[in-house]
Amino acid sequence: MTGNLHMNIRILTFNIHKGVGWGRTSTLNKIHTHIQELHSDIIFLQEIRGSQFEAISSDIWPHLSYGKNAVYLTGHHGNAILSKFPILMSDNIDLTMRRYERRGLLHSIIRLEQSNLPLHLLCVHLGLSIRDQLKQLKKIVTYIQATISDQDPLVLGGDFNDWTGSATKPLVKELGLQEAFLDSHQAYARTFPAWAPLLKLDRIYFRGFQVSKAHRLVQHPWRPLSDHIALEVYLTLKNNDE
Template identity: 30%
Template sequence: MQHDDILRVATYNIHKGVQGIGPARRLEIHNLGLAVEQLDADIVCLQEVRKLHRREAAYFQRWPELPQAEFLAPEGYEAVYRTNAITKHGEHGNALLTRWPVIGHQHEDISDHRFEQRGLLHVEVDIQGRKVHVIVVHLGLIPGSRIRQVERLQGFIEREVPPGTPLVVAGDFNDWGQLLKRMLAGFGLYEWDAPRTFTYPARLPLAQLDHVYARGLTPLSLQVPRGRIWWRMSDHLPLIAEFRL
């Protein structure tokens, strides 16, 4: 049952729609499409989303013709995608799927060094006449890089998001410590604390790398779907947060 005053946000690193390595790798993008629909979120923030990949498209018979963001969007949802990384065979990045109208969107490169291409996707959504800003992030693997990327995130928010406007920042932070949490709290972004919200690795979760932070919204719940069906699709589990508008 949908409540008009509840905003349900999910974040999910989909591992480019493929699991396994070498000849044992398997295409999971079709299962992920069903999974995204089952999340029943108003806004779905996705990381490691392929726009195209020529080698995988040639290898898998059922590789979708559509870019993954468009393929995963449930009926009636709008998909926004921007590339973070361009590789030899294709490109991938962040995406946002929303059942509410998109007002505008932009991308910011937050790469800290040439070996990791990282970016943030900023989307402004109209929820029943109220503007809500959502930023999808995928931070780096090196601790120092993540600190600098959060500093750049802060500068972006100060520049692009009006004070007092509801804001959600969600994605794969590649971090389970307290430092980034304190940094984000320093500019008004907080996460609901809940038990059993580990998201990585999906098969036996030991850490919460994925987060949903917000300001200007009342947090209500935070949960992680569990079970074999979920850990088969990606190396991360999805994280679902609910807020009162």
């Protein structure tokens, strides 16, 4: 994209581990409190129970979508997107490769103020094996190519479980996406386990933006809230009309 830079947007992604933190303690109320303190514009959540996502939402993010992945006797969990901007549509794409490991891609569309283009938001949780990840990413690439215009900005964030850094290469090669931490820090963010983060599992990919800031929420009180570290990035949208 070319043109002037004119709009900033803050994106948070967080695998909340069903609201369970260190020592198997419930952290949902604390997650709700500290997310509200951030005032991010868009929030991607993974491993959130169906009964939890409305509790985490608030007047700050009146618009939300939820994609159910795993269903069990006591309920279900999946991905959620919270937005300050109206959500025009949402779709949940099943990425499951194994019956006991349900995975999905939640796709929502919003329209930002001062922009004539839709912004595509994609929240994902991939499987644990590299073989499954490669299949899931192929499905994601095919889906994006078929449903999203090359001219439209997008943000794809979540828990990719790609600890080797190799499975996600098609996102760059075939879709031309950039990863926020790789772009700004020359390395993916270490996000797992939260108490001693070594593995680079969580990512925020984008198209049609520039990164102005990317950071891990490792300070108190964030670290004990989940087994993953939350990531927040500041993106600047390019004006494609000028």
